[in-house]
Amino acid sequence: xxxxxxxxxxxxxxxxxxxxxxxxxxxxxxxxxxxxxxxxxxxxxxxxxxxxxxxxxxxxxxxxxxxxxxxxxxxxxxxxxxxxxxxxxxxxxxxxxxxxxxxxxxxxxxxxxxxxxxxxxxxxxxxxxxxxxxxxxxxxxxxxxxxxxxxxxxxxxxxxxxxxxxxxxxxxxxxxxxxxxxxxxxxxxxxxxxxxxxxxxxxxxxxxxxxxxxxxxxxxxxxxxxxxxxxxxxxxxxxxxxxxxxxxxxxxxxxxxxxxxxxxxxxxxxxxxxxxxxxxxxxxxxxxxxxxxxxxxxxxxxxxxxxxxxxxxxxxxxxxxxxxxxxxxxxxxxx
Ligand code: NDP
Numbered sequence: 001x002x003x004x005x006x007x008x009x010x011x012x013x014x015x016x017x018x019x020x021x022x023x024x025x026x027x028x029x030x031x032x033x034x035x036x037x038x039x040x041x042x043x044x045x046x047x048x049x050x051x052x053x054x055x056x057x058x059x060x061x062x063x064x065x066x067x068x069x070x071x072x073x074x075x076x077x078x079x080x081x082x083x084x085x086x087x088x089x090x091x092x093x094x095x096x097x098x099x100x101x102x103x104x105x106x107x108x109x110x111x112x113x114x115x116x117x118x119x120x121x122x123x124x125x126x127x128x129x130x131x132x133x134x135x136x137x138x139x140x141x142x143x144x145x146x147x148x149x150x151x152x153x154x155x156x157x158x159x160x161x162x163x164x165x166x167x168x169x170x171x172x173x174x175x176x177x178x179x180x181x182x183x184x185x186x187x188x189x190x191x192x193x194x195x196x197x198x199x200x201x202x203x204x205x206x207x208x209x210x211x212x213x214x215x216x217x218x219x220x221x222x223x224x225x226x227x228x229x230x231x232x233x234x235x236x237x238x239x240x241x242x243x244x245x246x247x248x249x250x251x252x253x254x255x256x257x258x259x260x261x262x263x264x265x266x267x268x269x270x271x272x273x274x275x276x277x278x279x280x281x282x283x284x285x286x287x288x289x290x291x292x293x294x295x296x297x298x299x300x301x302x303x304x305x306x307x308x309x310x311x312x313x314x315x316x317x318x319x320x321x322x323x324x325x326x327x328x329x330x331x332x333x334x335x
Contacts, residue, residue: 001026003066003096004313010051013246013321018051019067019314029100031080036073036091036099036106038333041310042120043069043317043325048245057275067095067313070125071333072109072116083108090119095313097333114295115304121154121328122302123291125276129239130158131287132279134215135166137237137272142167144212147203149173149194149222150242151183152303154328158291159215160188161300168213171206173222175323182326186301200225210234218243227263238273245321303327 007020029035050068053060061068071093075083082103083089089106093099109119121127138159140146146163150156151172160170164187172183172191183191190206192199203225210231216223220243230236264271294300305327307316313331320329 001096001098002310003094004310005064005066006051006061008063009053010048010246012248013318014048014051014314016314021311024066024096026098026100029077029079032082032103033079033100034075034083034089034103034106035077036071036089036093036101037076038071038073038093038097038099038310039088039335040072040117040120040306041069041093041095041313041331041333042071042124043313043320043329043331044126045240045242045245045320047317048321068092069094070120071099072119073099078103082106088116090124095310097310113292117304117306117328117330118295118302120330121304122158122295122300123288126154126328127158127291127302128280128284128287129276130155130215131162131291132276132283133237133239133274134159134162134213136279136283137270137274138163138213138215138235140166140168140213143169145169145171145207145209146213146215147171147173147207147211147226148215148217150217150240151188151191152179152326153217154302155239156215156217157183157186157302157327158300161186161294163213164188165294165299171203171211173203173218179326182303194222194225204229213237215239216241220244227260230263230267230269232267234267234269236269236271238271242321305329307331309333 005020008018010018049056050061075087088109091101091106109116140163146168148156148159151174163170170188172188173194175195180191180193192202211229214226214236216238217240219241305325310333
């Protein structure tokens with residue numbers, strides 16, 4: 001296999017020298033394993049956490065290990081006969097061209113409904129994150145205002161469209177005009193650019209009745225602008241904080257935790273962090289049924305940003321944390 005291993009723990013933005021591209025032997029698959037060829041590798045913000053040894057909900061990748069990641073792959077060999085050669089499966093092969101994985105980790109991908117890469121996006125983990133976080137924690141009601149940032153990405157775009165399907169008003173926050181235009185095209189009622197000088201005023205104009213649900217993907221300056229617009233009893237599913245994943249220190253300035261806690265208290269806010277895995281057992285089957293229905297009927301739009309070639313993975317990953325991706329970022333590893 002050609003693989004990308006973690007060479008050093010990044011300080012700030014991951015550098016090329018934090019990774020090592022190399023050839024490695026995989027060994028023969030056993031009876032309960034399969035040999036796979038990677039077709040698509042998913043790049044997701046959580047991978048920045050795996051590169052670090054700071055405390056997290058999951059163990060870090062060790063130095064010298066292959067970087068982890070979800071993959072859509074073609075079965076080359078399945079000695080135990082659980083899969084047929086040529087089957088397309090969702091697995092966790094990591095940043096490499098081939099993998100040997102336990103068959104218990106693999107799920108056959110339906111090649112009929114949508115492109116197989118969607119198993120990594122709208123029909124996979126990011127889509128489920130939006131579905132579970134919004135419906136289980138955000139609980140949008142008809143007529144309420146739902147706001148989400150990173151709104152053109154796989155999580156944010158699904159949050160907005162599910163909010164609309166539930167009868168809420170959906171407002172997008174995205175970086176740059178092209179992403180703002182795209183969010184309006186896929187059905188957001190309003191979209192504002194967090195990079196604009198007028199961001200705060202634009203957000204206020206887009207949320208005349210305040211904000212009932214803020215699905216938090218980014219933190220930082222966007223959160224600072226959202227906080228004063230939250231209504232009493234607003235819900236904040238705290239999904240991610242991508243604006244600080246490369247941070248090496250706390251921001252300068254006065255301690256504002258008193259303002260934050262005071263606002264949570266006065267407005268009776270519910271701020272609830274979550275990792276999508278906690279909802280899988282109870283809600284993944286409903287998600288698969290509903291989401292594939294919405295995708296087939298055209299009610300759920302999605303966009304993919306496909307980068308060609310495993311070699312380009314580190315640069316594509318840096319772009320993801322800086323907003324240079326436009327849609328669900330996947331690497332096309334082989335045909
Ligand atoms: P995206 O494809 O949306 O990529 C991240 C986006 O974040 C960028 O494109 C950029 O969009 C935006 N961004 C980056 N830096 C900043 C910044 N400083 N301020 C504002 N926006 C910024 O990613 P995903 O949809 O895959 O993930 C979205 C979030 O969901 C992440 O925080 C991720 O960690 C989290 N997540 C959490 C899960 C959980 O179980 N809790 C599971 C899956 C994802 P733009 O250019 O529009 O600003």
